Amino acid sequence: MTKEPNLADHHPGVRSAFEHVVRRNPDEPEFQQAVLEVLESLSPALNTHPEYAAQRVLERLCEPERQIIFRVPWRDDQGGVHVNRGFRVEFNSALGPYKGGLRFHPSVNLGVIKFLGFEQIFKNALTGMGIGGGKGGSDFDPKGRSDAEIERFCQSFMTELHRHLGEYTDIPAGDIGVGGREIGYMFGQYRRLSNRWEAGVITGKGLDWGGSRVRTEATGYGAVMFTERMLERNGRDLDGMRVVVSGSGNVAIYAVEKAQQLGAHVVACSDSGGYVVDERGLDLDLLKEIKEVERARISAYADRRKGAEYVAGGNVWDVPCQVALPSATQNELDAASAKRLVGNGVVAVAEGANMPTTPDAVKVLREAGVLFAPGKAANAGGVATSVLEMRQNARRTSWSFEHAESELAETMAGIHDRCEAAAERHGARGDYVLGANVAGFEMVADAMLAQGLI
Incomplete structure (x- = not known):
């Protein structure tokens, strides 16, 4: 955060939640920014639903359910040893298993992954597909690395990460620096370690081995x-x-x-x-x-x-x-x-x-x-199609490009309409920021309250 936000006119629960986040995450500006962007929209929801504040849903929502940090050692083509840091933040599973991409980029740190994972909660909720939010990655830089080096890194990364995954637990996908090549290496290592063909455990796979058409697009x-x-x-x-x-x-x-x-x-x-x-x-x-x-x-x-x-x-x-x-x-x-x-x-x-x-x-x-x-609404097509890939995996089938694109179009229309309806419900027609934040938040908050103190 570059400057102190002014939350004087917001619901006391919003101010309390943001102070809680800053106090517990002092050196994570991207995460603070992502949280603030959501919280600034939520006063109408808290005014309408006082139980959200009474049960401290905001504070719970801003604290990840699980944060995993691990060492990733690997050798380059000259035999030199490198040590990178791997992350997986399993943020919220009130609506379903954790779902979110893996990013390989030098800028990756815990605060960046938490910002991405927090955004993913609401993005995934807006799809209406029953998935929770998570994110992961590493500060490994794939640029300039050979295929063999990337393969060795991905295998080392998955050797640790695999124990935290499962199609009913946590399902990663690609993001910056992680495309079909990297997904392939990681899925292969997962199979070796688990002795299972669990296609739904990772998305973004190749079309010949469980991937979905339109996922790239x-x-x-x-x-x-x-x-x-x-x-x-x-x-x-x-x-x-x-x-x-x-x-x-x-x-x-x-x-x-x-x-x-x-x-x-x-x-x-x-x-x-x-x-x-x-x-x-x-x-x-x-x-x-x-x-x-x-x-x-x-x-x-x-x-x-x-x-x-x-x-x-x-x-x-x-x-x-x-x-x-x-x-x-x-x-x-x-x-x-x-x-x-x-x-x-x-x-x-x-x-x-x-x-x-x-x-x-x-x-x-x-x-x-x-x-x-906002991105949590407009760029949700990637995770939506990842869920379509999981559906095809569960049915041992594949869809045509036209069918998958039609499903994507229907999902994006639904996301738009959820945002539009939430904004109108709170007297802010055309405000897609408020609409996306409130619609996603209310879905997750209601599920959290229904499931007890989680």
Whole structure:
């Protein structure tokens, strides 16, 4: 947290819960930020349901049920020994088994995993699919590592993590730095250690061994599906709108793809080095070739696409657009960028990444009347399709791409409508932040109260 929040006008239970979190988690700014973003919306729910405060549901909800930290030793190709740290935070299982991805990135620490796990509670609740929230990962950096090194790391990581998993206990998936290759290595090690073909214990698997179609596309597709429904309910149409997407990883690429399928004009995307602008519309095939096959920098796009411009070190939010889809990483869109977006005529922002918009930027957008879809609602398509994968595993079957996409579209529509209904119920129509937070919280809180002191 960069500054002390002002909670004077909020329910006493909100103030008490946040003070509790800060006191017990003093060096975890990302976690504090995620908690505050939710708590700031919950006064209406506490006023309507005094039992939530009386039973200290907020304090219980903000404390993970289990936090696991472990050592991950492995050897590189030269025989050198490395030691990384692994994490799994099993945050809340009131609605079902823990479900959430694994992130391999140098920035990973306990506070980051707790922020992601806390967000996952509400995201998973909003799907209506009966899953709890968790998250995990390691500070291991897969960039520049050989396949053999990544295999050895994944096997060492799963050697410890496997004892905490199970399709009725905790089901991880991929996240930043963890794709199909890493999932494969970890699932193989899980099978060796457990002596079971328990396909539902991990999601994001290959199509030939238990994976689901649309899983790769799900988060990006889902964010655009949510955006389309949000625009339609507010008298607008995504077709023909000018769109900018940050990032150029999995979420960003498939957000571009679905937006183009729905008639939007997507003109820019980025990576950590800068951004490209292509006024003719991004060439999706070229983008996929550069980022998914060659794993090259986004600058290569401008080198090979006539008329495209690359801006080294630039801010992609300088590019005028009507719809912005931040899909890179946390806190990438700040207040200054939000003001530029507003000044350039943005009408909707939907978070493809987890908490990519800073609190000050969210305030700027909401005060300007911009439709804003928080990540726990807009990017829930990934976990929703993970549950669809688990359903197929349980039935020993697989679905067509069209069927899986239809299921995803229905789920995203349901998430939107839950958020919309919760906001309207509390007199805040069109406030998707309040709607998502309250809808997810009430579902979890009611389950916690029904199950006793848990």
